[in-house]
Amino acid sequence: xxxxxxxxxxxxxxxxxxxxxxxxxxxxxxxxxxxxxxxxxxxxxxxxxxxxxxxxxxxxxxxxxxxxxxxxxxxxxxxxxxxxxxxxxxxxxxxxxxxxxxxxxxxxxxx
Amino acid sequence: xxxxxxxxxxxxxxxxxxxxxxxxxxxxxxxxxxxxxxxxxxxxxxxxxxxxxxxxxxxxxxxxxxxxxxxxxxxxxxxxxxxxxxxxxxxxxxxxxxxxxxxxxxxxxxxxxxxxxxxxxxxxxxxxxxxxxxxxxxxxxxxxxxxxxxxxxxxxxxx
Numbered sequence: 381x382x383x384x385x386x387x388x389x390x391x392x393x394x395x396x397x398x399x400x401x402x403x404x405x406x407x408x409x410x411x412x413x414x415x416x417x418x419x420x421x422x423x424x425x426x427x428x429x430x431x432x433x434x435x436x437x438x439x440x441x442x443x444x445x446x447x448x449x450x451x452x453x454x455x456x457x458x459x460x461x462x463x464x465x466x467x468x469x470x471x472x473x474x475x476x477x478x479x480x481x482x483x484x485x486x487x488x489x490x491x
Numbered sequence: 492x493x494x495x496x497x498x499x500x501x502x503x504x505x506x507x508x509x510x511x512x513x514x515x516x517x518x519x520x521x522x523x524x525x526x527x528x529x530x531x532x533x534x535x536x537x538x539x540x541x542x543x544x545x546x547x548x549x550x551x552x553x554x555x556x557x558x559x560x561x562x563x564x565x566x567x568x569x570x571x572x573x574x575x576x577x578x579x580x581x582x583x584x585x586x587x588x589x590x591x592x593x594x595x596x597x598x599x600x601x602x603x604x605x606x607x608x609x610x611x612x613x614x615x616x617x618x619x620x621x622x623x624x625x626x627x628x629x630x631x632x633x634x635x636x637x638x639x640x641x642x643x644x645x646x647x648x649x650x
């Protein structure tokens with residue numbers, strides 16, 4: 381029961397960050413700033429959802445739940461290595477295609 | 492040699508955990524065979540070197556990981572605040588940082604760590620110069636980055 385509640389909290393937290401990341405992709409003005417918002421979904425969003433799911437599978441040896449937990453952690457580890465490379469490749473491709481990044485304060489930002 | 496043996500053990504551990512077959516001798520035998528074949532091909536291709544299999548880094552990397560996760564958490568909350576604030580207070584900026592790592596792999600780890608923390612993206616690496624795009628000017632005031640640079644250099648160690 382306690383684990384169910386914890387798992388709900390983590391999954392909802394992850395969903396919150398994924399939704400906010402999506403809102404950010406829509407609100408930010410150019411490719412580079414949008415990449416920052418997209419980066420939120422695969423670090424915090426996916427990370428928290430995976431932690432929440434691993435609370436569901438648990439660590440019990442008899443039912444084999446611990447194997448699923450280990451696999452979820454492995455998915456998370458692979459994401460941790462691959463997502464910055466994908467982000468970097470996108471930013472690099474945009475720079476290579478001569479997309480000028482917006483600089484300085486935008487839309488009445490802080491000074 | 493230590494790298495080859497280490498790679499074999501890591502591959503076999505991954506095979507066991509992903510397949511979940513512990514009891515069938517035939518299947519475990521196939522797993523052992525495929526791991527051995529993979530390690531043989533990797534050593535023929537010369538990819539089991541200090542970059543492909545950094546087994547001496549694993550311990551120090553696991554010590555670095557909690558700090559990195561804390562930084563990711565803090566940075567995510569900051570970016571979420573920016574996205575949700577009605578004024579959208581962003582001030583995008585491109586800066587160049589100098590990294591103190593000696594090896595390419597150390598620089599990769601530093602650049603990837605920077606990209607992983609939302610708010611900063613490494614857009615280019617030339618020599619020890621890292622070109623970084625930041626969402627707000629505050630994200631690159633240098634304190635977190637210097638700390639990260641120092642910690643990645645510790646992970647890199649003397650080897």
